[in-house]
Amino acid sequence: MREPALEQRGEALAIACEVTLDGIEVEADIGAYAREFGRPQPLAIDVTITIVPPSGDDLATTFDYAQIHAFATELAAQRIALIETFAERLARRCLAHPSARAADVRITKPRAVPGCMARVRVRLSRD
Numbered sequence: 001m002r003e004p005a006l007e008q009r010g011e012a013l014a015i016a017c018e019v020t021l022d023g024i025e026v027e028a029d030i031g032a033y034a035r036e037f038g039r040p041q042p043l044a045i046d047v048t049i050t051i052v053p054p055s056g057d058d059l060a061t062t063f064d065y066a067q068i069h070a071f072a073t074e075l076a077a078q079r080i081a082l083i084e085t086f087a088e089r090l091a092r093r094c095l096a097h098p099s100a101r102a103a104d105v106r107i108t109k110p111r112a113v114p115g116c117m118a119r120v121r122v123r124l125s126r127d
Contacts, residue, residue, distance in 0.1 A: 017053040021068045022046040026076035030086060030109070041111050043083070045072050049094050050102035050125070063097050083107045087122035095124050102126070 024047070027040040047068045054062035071093040080086045091103035102125035112118030 015053045017051050018048050019051055019063045019065050019068075020046070020048045021065045024069055024072050026072055028076040028086065029079045030076075030081070030083060032081045037079075041109065043076070043086070044108040044110070045090070046106040047072075047090065047094065048104040049097075049100050050104075051097075051099045052101065054099075063094075063099050067097070068094060083109050083112075083118060083120045084122065087120050088124070091122050091124040095126070100126075 024045040026043050026045065028043050029038060029040055030043065031037065031039075031041060049063055049065075049068070051063045068090075071090055075086055075089055075093075080089070087105040087107045091105045094100055094103040094105075102123065104121070104123045106119065106121045109118045
C-alpha cells in the first residue's frame, strides 16, 4: 500500500529550494597591490542562492542560474581591489532577484599569495 501524500494527511511541508552554480571561472582585474593592476587573475566562484520555490514548472517562475554566471562575468570586467568586495557585489546582484532569499558566494583566488590560495565567503540574506 502506498503512503498518502503528506499534504493529504494534513501535515505541513517546509520546502527549501536552492539554486547552485559551482566552478564559475573568470579572469578578473582584481588585487590591492600595484603589481596586480591591469593583470587579470583567475577566480573560481561558487554561488548558492536560496529562493522561494517556483510556482510552476517554468523557468520564468524561478531564478535562472545562467544569471549568476552573467553577473560574475560582468563584475570580472570591472576593476575591483578585494575579493571580499567582488563576493559581496555578486551576492547583492543575486539577492536583488525577487525570488532570492539568501545568497552565499565563495571565491578562491589561486594567485593571491605564492604557494597558497586565498578564499572568501560572503553570505547575505533578507530579514
